[in-house]
Amino acid sequence: MNPVTFNCTVLRDGHQSLAATRMKTADMLPIAPILDSMGFSALETWGGATIDAGLRFLKEWPFDRLDALKKAAPKTPHMMLLRGQNIVGYTNYADDVVEAFVAMSAKHGMNIFRIFDCVNDPRNMETSIRAAKKAGAQAHGTICYTTSPVHTTQSFVDMGRELADMGADAIVIKDMAGLIPPYVTHELVSALKKDLNIPVWIHTHDTAGLGASTYLSAIDAGVDACDVSISPFANGTGQPDCLRMLALLNGNSRKPDYDTDKLIEVSEMLKPIYDELGKFTSHRNEVVDSDTLRYQVPGGMLSNFRTQLKEQGMEDKFEEVFAEIPVVRKALGWIPLVTPTSQIVGVQSMLNVKFGRWKNITPQAADIALGYYGRTPAPVDPEVQKLCAEKMGKEPITCRPADLIKPDMENLRRKLAEKGLPTDDEHCVIYAMFPQQVEDFYKKPEPQPEAPAQVNAAPAAAAPSMTVIDNGI
Amino acid sequence: MNPVTFNCTVLRDGHQSLAATRMKTADMLPIAPILDSMGFSALETWGGATIDAGLRFLKEWPFDRLDALKKAAPKTPHMMLLRGQNIVGYTNYADDVVEAFVAMSAKHGMNIFRIFDCVNDPRNMETSIRAAKKAGAQAHGTICYTTSPVHTTQSFVDMGRELADMGADAIVIKDMAGLIPPYVTHELVSALKKDLNIPVWIHTHDTAGLGASTYLSAIDAGVDACDVSISPFANGTGQPDCLRMLALLNGNSRKPDYDTDKLIEVSEMLKPIYDELGKFTSHRNEVVDSDTLRYQVPGGMLSNFRTQLKEQGMEDKFEEVFAEIPVVRKALGWIPLVTPTSQIVGVQSMLNVKFGRWKNITPQAADIALGYYGRTPAPVDPEVQKLCAEKMGKEPITCRPADLIKPDMENLRRKLAEKGLPTDDEHCVIYAMFPQQVEDFYKKPEPQPEAPAQVNAAPAAAAPSMTVIDNGI
Ligand SMILES: [Co+2]
Numbered sequence: 001m002n003p004v005t006f007n008c009t010v011l012r013d014g015h016q017s018l019a020a021t022r023m024k025t026a027d028m029l030p031i032a033p034i035l036d037s038m039g040f041s042a043l044e045t046w047g048g049a050t051i052d053a054g055l056r057f058l059k060e061w062p063f064d065r066l067d068a069l070k071k072a073a074p075k076t077p078h079m080m081l082l083r084g085q086n087i088v089g090y091t092n093y094a095d096d097v098v099e100a101f102v103a104m105s106a107k108h109g110m111n112i113f114r115i116f117d118c119v120n121d122p123r124n125m126e127t128s129i130r131a132a133k134k135a136g137a138q139a140h141g142t143i144c145y146t147t148s149p150v151h152t153t154q155s156f157v158d159m160g161r162e163l164a165d166m167g168a169d170a171i172v173i174k175d176m177a178g179l180i181p182p183y184v185t186h187e188l189v190s191a192l193k194k195d196l197n198i199p200v201w202i203h204t205h206d207t208a209g210l211g212a213s214t215y216l217s218a219i220d221a222g223v224d225a226c227d228v229s230i231s232p233f234a235n236g237t238g239q240p241d242c243l244r245m246l247a248l249l250n251g252n253s254r255k256p257d258y259d260t261d262k263l264i265e266v267s268e269m270l271k272p273i274y275d276e277l278g279k280f281t282s283h284r285n286e287v288v289d290s291d292t293l294r295y296q297v298p299g300g301m302l303s304n305f306r307t308q309l310k311e312q313g314m315e316d317k318f319e320e321v322f323a324e325i326p327v328v329r330k331a332l333g334w335i336p337l338v339t340p341t342s343q344i345v346g347v348q349s350m351l352n353v354k355f356g357r358w359k360n361i362t363p364q365a366a367d368i369a370l371g372y373y374g375r376t377p378a379p380v381d382p383e384v385q386k387l388c389a390e391k392m393g394k395e396p397i398t399c400r401p402a403d404l405i406k407p408d409m410e411n412l413r414r415k416l417a418e419k420g421l422p423t424d425d426e427h428c429v430i431y432a433m434f435p436q437q438v439e440d441f442y443k444k445p446e447p448q449p450e451a452p453a454q455v456n457a458a459p460a461a462a463a464p465s466m467t468v469i470d471n472g473i
Numbered sequence: 474m475n476p477v478t479f480n481c482t483v484l485r486d487g488h489q490s491l492a493a494t495r496m497k498t499a500d501m502l503p504i505a506p507i508l509d510s511m512g513f514s515a516l517e518t519w520g521g522a523t524i525d526a527g528l529r530f531l532k533e534w535p536f537d538r539l540d541a542l543k544k545a546a547p548k549t550p551h552m553m554l555l556r557g558q559n560i561v562g563y564t565n566y567a568d569d570v571v572e573a574f575v576a577m578s579a580k581h582g583m584n585i586f587r588i589f590d591c592v593n594d595p596r597n598m599e600t601s602i603r604a605a606k607k608a609g610a611q612a613h614g615t616i617c618y619t620t621s622p623v624h625t626t627q628s629f630v631d632m633g634r635e636l637a638d639m640g641a642d643a644i645v646i647k648d649m650a651g652l653i654p655p656y657v658t659h660e661l662v663s664a665l666k667k668d669l670n671i672p673v674w675i676h677t678h679d680t681a682g683l684g685a686s687t688y689l690s691a692i693d694a695g696v697d698a699c700d701v702s703i704s705p706f707a708n709g710t711g712q713p714d715c716l717r718m719l720a721l722l723n724g725n726s727r728k729p730d731y732d733t734d735k736l737i738e739v740s741e742m743l744k745p746i747y748d749e750l751g752k753f754t755s756h757r758n759e760v761v762d763s764d765t766l767r768y769q770v771p772g773g774m775l776s777n778f779r780t781q782l783k784e785q786g787m788e789d790k791f792e793e794v795f796a797e798i799p800v801v802r803k804a805l806g807w808i809p810l811v812t813p814t815s816q817i818v819g820v821q822s823m824l825n826v827k828f829g830r831w832k833n834i835t836p837q838a839a840d841i842a843l844g845y846y847g848r849t850p851a852p853v854d855p856e857v858q859k860l861c862a863e864k865m866g867k868e869p870i871t872c873r874p875a876d877l878i879k880p881d882m883e884n885l886r887r888k889l890a891e892k893g894l895p896t897d898d899e900h901c902v903i904y905a906m907f908p909q910q911v912e913d914f915y916k917k918p919e920p921q922p923e924a925p926a927q928v929n930a931a932p933a934a935a936a937p938s939m940t941v942i943d944n945g946i
């Protein structure tokens with residue numbers, strides 16, 4: 001069999017998962033050429049939380065990072081994580097904004113768009129898939145793995161088929177919580193490989209200590225590529241370490257050939273960077289998290305959950321709130337727990353326990369119930385939907401949510417012009433998601449002293465009633 | 474296929490590997506009945522470093538612990554790790570001492586003797602295997618996994634055959650460094666299962682992040698039992714956590730049925746104990762140790778190595794000393810790195826670098842070269858052997874080393890009597906290995922304030938020139 005290939009995530013998910021997305025471009029630049037020389041099938045260098053965090057905390061202009069990394073690593077395909085119609089923000093944006101974002105990213109050198117949707121609705125991924133292909137880049141259609149009575153191997157294969165029909169160049173299994181068991185992985189990868197004629201890639205996290213074994217199963221089942229990172233930005237809540245994966249594959253006919261001396265060299269270069277980011281790293285993120293196994297939700301969701309319960313004086317309600325999660329998920333059509341749904345479900349579970357079930361509903365949870373996030377994996381509980389419609393004063397929808405959003409680019413451009421800011425497409429798309437940060441960026445070009453951040457803390461969302469946590473996706 | 478079974482190591486290797494063997498009997502007693510109710514194929518409760526450390530640091534009489542644990546967990550077979558002719562000490566003892574130790578252990582309720590030898594010489598295991606069987610207990614013949622040009626699957630199967638012929642009730646693959654790759658495991662387990670008619674068990678450590686995947690491979694190849702521990706005394710340098718292994722086995726037809734609620738209950742009981750042992754635990758032991766992957770030696774050996782190099786003012790020689798390890802191993806007949814050979818090889822490598830190759834030889838290294846530890850996996854370098862013979866003024870031997878040791882029990886009894894100490898067989902066998910500690914035990918019945926111990930530090934050996942470190946075997 002042909003060797004499996006590895007994608008290296010250290011410049012994106014590695015530091016997002018283990019160091020609150022705080023690695024600076026300057027720290028990446030000496031490493032990028034070495035990574036570029038190693039033959040990875042992709043370098044994940046952008047997207048996910050890096051754009052928000054870079055702008056907010058590091059005062060880096062997102063496209064400048066991409067330009068710099070492309071220059072430092074010109075040979076290997078660059079890959080980014082894109083939240084479909086949410087781009088790299090936390091709500092749906094107009095099609096023209098999505099299209100412009102993808103076009104500008106491709107223009108700056110992005111080669112692979114890994115596109116997912118937080119409720120697994122392929123319609124929310126269609127615009128970005130089409131835009132990526134139009135720009136001559138690859139569009140990878142991504143399935144968020146989750147468990148529920150309606151999530152079967154067949155349901156995931158059906159979704160994979162839909163994405164392939166939309167033109168996806170590959171299908172990615174995205175296991176944000178690190179909870180997919182190896183034998184389930186084998187079945188799923190085998191089924192996707194059998195039914196679809198395109199490559200199958202897999203992305204997981206070692207949070208619960210399952211990730212490396214899951215990759216071995218995926219490789220046995222014929223997966224084409226796995227995401228790995230490089231220690232110390234690896235293992236734990238991050239991706240399994242590349243050197244470790246190579247050790248695990250000793251004796252396997254699909255073992256790929258990556259230069260271990262170079263891996264060690266990069267790892268030595270990363271150590272001081274990791275140490276420097278000490279206030280953003282945490283012991284808990286580095287070890288096998290038994291609580292994730294116990295509670296079967298993403299690790300980041302759990303730690304955020306505890307913080308919020310504490311803020312609410314509800315520490316003693318942990319088990320009760322936790323038991324409410326499947327109730328909320330079921331009512332909301334068994335949505336996956338991924339940015340931002342993990343946070344929406346977590347907050348709603350807390351409110352259900354505090355005020356009584358569905359007495360107090362967040363606008364986000366209501367929007368999910370009313371279809372404004374897209375088609376949920378199972379139907380929403382009709383009673384809950386009715387309640388949300390009354391509460392929000394709006395009707396449920398079944399169309400693609402972005403069909404209701406008017407083109408926005410010219411509006412954004414006008415706003416930028418009014419503020420005396422650059423009005424190119426790059427600025428429009430970033431401004432669409434992060435208006436305050438863009439203004440701050442131009443007001444204060446110097447990095448601010450950083451406030452000690454909470455572990456895994458990620459940018460606050462626009463919505464006042466909840467904080468969106470990016471669970472290392 | 475029949476379900477695999479688990480042995481629970483938390484009361485021995487779990488705390489030996491992650492908390493310097495410091496768990497007290499009093500802490501174990503509330504947990505033992507729960508473990509006893511869970512259906513583990515064995516509870517590892519004694520042996521290894523627990524006897525030395527319990528006596529030395531906790532002032533606990535070893536047989537009292539065994540009695541207490543047997544009473545608290547009467548249903549499940551108890552298992553202990555025995556270093557063959559070294560019993561639980563660091564040198565060879567007379568046959569009558571080995572026999573008495575095994576007989577007394579069995580009398581106090583030990584059911585399974587897991588017997589290994591540090592140079593993999595089955596002759597060093599023969600007396601203890603015979604004694605265990607005579608006492609009506611099970612004797613498990615154990616293969617120390619290591620890599621070298623002479624270690625092949627066939628060589629391990631040949632050793633397994635020898636052990637089976639000696640009467641071993643099962644064969645155990647012991648991977649003290651946590652470095653056996655899953656695919657090698659599959660081949661080895663398959664070969665042992667095919668060639669031998671007795672159960673095959675496996676023991677590893679998750680030090681390098683390979684352990685859990687290795688178990689999955691072993692289970693796929695038909696292994697009968699795996700050693701697991703319970704978090705927080707699990708993963709890292711310890712055995713993979715039981716709950717984690719169950720999660721990994723979801724969807725596998727050999728998944729065993731252990732009560733996850735009880736596992737969580739035990740884990741919650743263990744947390745405060747782990748926290749209380751804080752000065753003996755270390756972050757480094759809890760995470761995937763990339764250096765173990767890089768250097769391919771047991772993790773404990775590496776950290777001890779660094780400490781000793783520092784003491785010798787040789788920190789800058791790390792890579793050089795490290796490169797000397799295979800040279801020393803080769804000269805000494807490719808012995809495995811396990812207690813006490815890992816330490817002997819480590820110290821000799823340091824001396825070779827410091828004073829020139831073989832200019833300064835420890836008595837222990839010389840004894841290995843001269844056959845006093847048994848038959849090495851490959852012949853010893855004849856030049857080195859000649860040098861050692863001259864230096865030590867003694868001839869090489871090829872017989873079973875213990876054949877040269879005169880019966881010692883009556884001598885030990887007389888010495889104990891002279892000191893006014895109890896003279897029963899239990900005291901004789903413990904006194905044989907730890908004379909000073911036994912005297913101290915009777916002098917100072919109250920626990921002393923413990924000095925902060927170095928990470929993974931284990932009892933000092935009798936030999937003045939080196940410290941024996943028990944690498945979490
Ligand atoms: Co991720």
Ligand SMILES: [Co+2]
Nearest residue numbers: 486649945946
């Ligand atoms: Co061990």
